[in-house]
Amino acid sequence: MTQQVLPIEVTVQDYQPTMSIRTRSSVEKLPEVIGPAYERILSYLAEMDITPTGPPFVAYYGMDLQDLDVEMGFPVEDLLPGEGDLCPGEIEKSTVVSFMHKGPYEGLHEVYSAMATFLEEKGLQAKGVSYEVYYNGPNDVQSSEELLTKILLPVYDKTLE
Numbered sequence: 001m002t003q004q005v006l007p008i009e010v011t012v013q014d015y016q017p018t019m020s021i022r023t024r025s026s027v028e029k030l031p032e033v034i035g036p037a038y039e040r041i042l043s044y045l046a047e048m049d050i051t052p053t054g055p056p057f058v059a060y061y062g063m064d065l066q067d068l069d070v071e072m073g074f075p076v077e078d079l080l081p082g083e084g085d086l087c088p089g090e091i092e093k094s095t096v097v098s099f100m101h102k103g104p105y106e107g108l109h110e111v112y113s114a115m116a117t118f119l120e121e122k123g124l125q126a127k128g129v130s131y132e133v134y135y136n137g138p139n140d141v142q143s144s145e146e147l148l149t150k151i152l153l154p155v156y157d158k159t160l161e
Helices: 030-047 105-122
Strands: 009-013 016-025 057-061 068-075 087-091 094-102 129-134 148-155
Touching (some): 009 148, 016 030, 105 148
Antiparallel strands (some): 057 068, 094 148, 129 148
């Protein structure tokens, strides 16, 4: 059962440099892709004596569950050099609709549905990318009911464009 932690909000996400890996995966294989990607990024950052400035994220570019275009990464202080498929990037400053979900990842589809309804009710249009920020993971908690995932949906905002 999904537990609400915060209501759906409209806020501004500040510009954020990132280090990430972008790839394609089916939704079933995603757990096998995310962990190793995070490990590679953290190892690369450690080689440069750099610590992420926040929790890891996954950006979803489209929602074809058999061929997800995903970017896994960490926020960092400044743009850094890349290496191979480790790429510097950025999360643009944008207006976002956000929701903090507490509970199993399987409940996230309910959150996305509620957020889609919220967008429609408020007359907002998503930009087509969504971010999931993982404040903890399965290895950090005793129960999946304790997982904290923040979903961010950038929306069009003429005041920022």
